[in-house]
Amino acid sequence: MIAIATISSELLHIVAIVIKSLLTKSMSINLSKAHNLAWRKFLTAHVLLIEQIEQDLAQADLPSLSWYDVLFVLSEAPEHKLRLHELAQAVLLTRSNLTRLVDRLEVAGLIRREQCSSDRRGAFAVITDEGHKMLDRMWVVYGQGIEQYFACHLNTTEVKFLIKILNRITSLTDN
Amino acid sequence: MIAIATISSELLHIVAIVIKSLLTKSMSINLSKAHNLAWRKFLTAHVLLIEQIEQDLAQADLPSLSWYDVLFVLSEAPEHKLRLHELAQAVLLTRSNLTRLVDRLEVAGLIRREQCSSDRRGAFAVITDEGHKMLDRMWVVYGQGIEQYFACHLNTTEVKFLIKILNRITSLTDN
DNA sequence: CTGAATCAGTTGCAGTTGCAATTAATTTGT
DNA sequence: ACAAATTAATTGCAACTGCAACTGATTCAG
16 A cells, blocks of 8 residues: 555656646647747837837937826826826836936926825826927827827727737736 | 919918818827727837746846847857848847947857958857857747747737738838 | 834946947949 | 948947835834
């Protein structure tokens, strides 16, 4: 009985290893040529589009996309203001980077910091009138860029499809 | 007659302005909510996926994606080598950035520079054995990342569809 | 109530990027 | 054949990023 128990335990171990290796194998098999290609094209598309749009913005003497993101998020926020950590989360930046991005935007007069009364550590970023104007000026270029480099290639069906796919990808990444 | 000519010229001007404004309007109308949403999700997906994969690589004590790109492109190239400007083009980096990326990879022993005999200005980057090994080690993590954060969300039909869309976007961006 | 843990925001530092200028070699127009 | 233009790669500089450490305020456990 003891021998059998021992053997079965060893077997179990071996079976576990085999299963694991099979799973790993099947994973790399699932990662088909097509999936790989899609991934690469995804990366390429991103680089090219961003590069192009940044170039368009620079050519129009406008600041870069990250500035737009901050201004846009603030303009949509209640009272046009947001705590710095909320802002950081919204624009997907680390706190430290956001701090310095906010510094630059503040120097440029597009936003300003505001004390938080309920938490003396905290600060709000508030978009200024200048900031709103800049947002509009940037949107002329940015919106057109999105249209002519991205949107114009997608009809209504395709856009919906793409959104569905991207939703899946981004939501299930959170785990 | 002179008066009419003047008026018609003014009218022409006004008509031109109206047409222009209509075009602009229609452009921002074409850029539907859905297209905009898709664009934002596209950006978000990119950031999240890259962040996650970079983190996985760092956690495994492996270098970053840009190193992988260079090693991969070189490993696929004839004779495992490429001129620096070709490499730059392939991995979508500016020359100057590639120069320094190559510096780092060379210091790490993963690639080496080689004189170009036909053009004394030029240099090849050649992947070393160490480089190949690193490429393999990185692929274990990277490939799994692509699978679990990206590919697993796309069935065969969807992948093809996505590739089609991305092809359109990236090819027509070149103009 | 108080000390430990957590959280908001900032800062220092090392590493990376983009842009413009530089060096050296090759190609082109006359 | 040679000066001018172009090309390959590099370098200097300023700006930007990520990470870890720090300051000060708030929360939580006992």
